Amino acid sequence: MVDGNFAELLAFQAKTRHSGRAHRMPNASAHPAARASRVLSVVAAIAFAVFGAGCGNTLYAIQINSASSKLEEAHALGAEQYAPYEYWFAYEHIEKAQSEASEADYSDAVKLAEVGEEYADKAIKLARDAHRGAGR
Secondary structure, three states, X not given: OOOHHHHHHHHHHHHHHHHOOOOOOOOHHHOHXXXXXXXXXXXXXXXXXXXXXXXXXXXXXXXXXXXXXXXXXXXHOOHHHHXXXXXXXXXXXXXXXXXXXXXXXXXXXXXXXXXXXXXXXXXXXXXXHHHXXXXX
């Protein structure tokens, strides 16, 4: 069953084909301001996808590398013996940060790595103080 609107549409298409003149809707992209606006929107979307979505793992990588190197320094100074609480607290926080990152929970991983780095710094300071007090 064909309704009246469909029949009028077919008649319009036949009429425009025979007249040799094509009726087109105005193209919004032909206007320079509209084109610039669309290009800006696409660039903004791409920038957000590249920079917005990939920040978590980058920040985590920077933080965990810093925390791990400080923990290694604490270990080299003997912080396991001279500052056991601070050393193991840092160690466990760094381990947990790695676990959270493996589950793509980067915000928690970054926070845990920051705490781990803070306590690794404390362990380094205490181990150095112990070395100085022992005359090493």
